[in-house]
Amino acid sequence: MTGPVGDRLPALFTLVVPTYNRPHELTALMNYLARLRVRFPILVLDSGSEESRRTTRNLVGHLGLSATVLEYDSSAKPFDKFRYGSFRVTTPYAAICADDDLILVDGLVACLEALEADPQAAVAHGYYFAFTDRTRGEGLMDLEHIVYDSRSIESPDPIARVRDLFRDYQALTYGIYRTHVLRDVLNATSPFRHVLTQELLSGALSVVHGKMLRVPVFSNGRAINASHPYTRWHPFLWLMEDPESLAKEYAWFRQVLVSALTDRPDYARDAADTGRLLDLIATFYLYRHTPPETFDLILDRAFGDQPMDRLWQDLAMQLPMINSAENVEPLFLPPQPAPPPPVPARTTGERIGRKLGRLIDKVMRLQAAAPPPAQTAEALPLPPMPAPDPATAPEVPPQDLPGGTRTYRIFPALQHHPASARFAVTPEVLAALTGALDAYRPWDDAVEALAPEPQPAAGDGSAHGPG
Structure with missing residues (x-):
């Protein structure tokens, strides 16, 4: 230099x-x-x-x-x-x-x-x-x-x-x-x-x-x-659309890579061993892009004879893909709300209890509205606020x-x-x-x-x- x-x-x-x-x-x-x-x-x-x-x-x-x-x-x-x-x-x-x-x-x-x-x-x-x-x-x-x-x-x-x-x-x-x-x-x-x-x-x-x-x-x-x-830009989208084409492309990809490796003078493995290792590497790469959460979703759609192109846009498909391929905090679909439990018919005792409860609530509200008595003793300090839970903490805004x-x-x-x-x-x-x-x-x-x-x-x- x-x-x-x-x-x-x-x-x-x-x-x-x-x-x-x-x-x-x-x-x-x-x-x-x-x-x-x-x-x-x-x-x-x-x-x-x-x-x-x-x-x-x-x-x-x-x-x-x-x-x-x-x-x-x-x-x-x-x-x-x-x-x-x-x-x-x-x-x-x-x-x-x-x-x-x-x-x-x-x-x-x-x-x-x-x-x-x-x-x-x-x-x-x-x-x-x-x-x-x-x-x-x-x-x-x-x-x-x-x-x-x-x-x-x-x-x-x-x-x-x-x-x-x-x-x-x-x-x-x-x-x-x-x-x-x-x-x-x-x-x-x-x-x-x-x-x-x-x-x-x-x-x-x-x-x-x-x-x-x-x-x-x-x-x-x-x-x-x-x-x-671009078409077929994601490996699993390609697998869903045309698995035969993906298999042929991978065979060609593998052949080029095996030749490049075995042609190197510093490389010791033979072509068969090299191909086996590349197959394992490719399998785990594909698996990473096909998270288990999508398996039933995809197969249900395929068995139901429904269009696969619409499935790819589904949020239930995309979120597991994002979570598996990126270093991000996992994203989840909101849970489906549970159906409300059936309301049983009220007994006579329950009806009387509800009326009594409403009466007590009314008395308590009237007492709360009255002026407080004079304080003669020193007020007790407020208990300390609990530390925020990171899991529920609000998102930090960007810094200008x-x-x-x-x-x-x-x-x-x-x-x-x-x-x-x-x-x-x-x-x-x-x-x-x-x-x-x-x-x-x-x-x-x-x-x-x-x-x-x-x-x-x-x-x-x-x-x-x-x-």
Whole structure:
């Protein structure tokens, strides 16, 4: 290393930004990077409409970034664009950032330092925070919780690293990669057509290549927005809809992964043993996404010949799925109210007792309304209030933290997350985070100023990739 990583970023790292018909989100990200005056190369992979592409060209031409626009046919799949873009990277490290997400430069530098220090590492990333920007009309940004917080995966055994990935699965798609690893995994996933398979296989192949490092910094922000709907994005939804297709896809997935493992010179197991271990890993991954609480619900619906697509939207189906796949406090459906017990006929004695009770209540109310007698003795102190029960305590409201350009609403789950022992979100960490986010202002005048030009500007540096 000839100097600090931060000074060498233009020669070390390229940011790849895929986009599709989201000019406001892309403008927010690119303006943010321009305000931070980043000098590393940026590849914008645009497969949107012609109007959206003109906006992208105009945007890149105005901001003074070291950015190139690569254009693709609107039918291009996300992982296909990722692969095309990876082959245009000329630096040793690269990362993908969705157009509505964020990458933090200090976190990026820390991850690059970790990769430079460990030649056995294939990919590194920090902790990802979830945010909702409410700048327009409200001047707020919500920092809601930690999205990705799993441990580093550092076993010397490649299949043990695959096991560790799927034990607590979190996607590696937006990590900082060695470029040659990113190309290799994207090449291997390109024949697959389902985004779920491509994501899972790219993550598994990444840890076959080497370690995954979780660096104790914030490196990425993930926007809480509606995503493009993909088919068969959840493994159990796929199993309900087309089990034969899932079985065929898994057989192919397994074959690619077995070959990648057994081709390594440092790998000792044979193909049969490797396949058996992968089957067990996949079984437990699928089981985690199919909690027992859903079994009877699903089978009752299937045996009753009812549409399975409607079942997937049912809250009784979704809550167990969320509880099994996320590090959250369990959510429960409210219990069904029990039917009221039958009211027996009153006897004569009961009727007289009720009338007597009402009379006594009336006398007591009249006594309570009379003025109290003079106090002659010292009043006794009130007993102490019992400590609140955590199970019934009210939810802690988010904390408002003023920033340079907006107010940040910090939710408790951001600071008190499951991995806080490994990464403590201290006031100093929060101050650094909000200081960086002050540069992210999506709904400013730049959106109107960068409206599409009637014709593409000549010599704007854009290029067309395979469509």
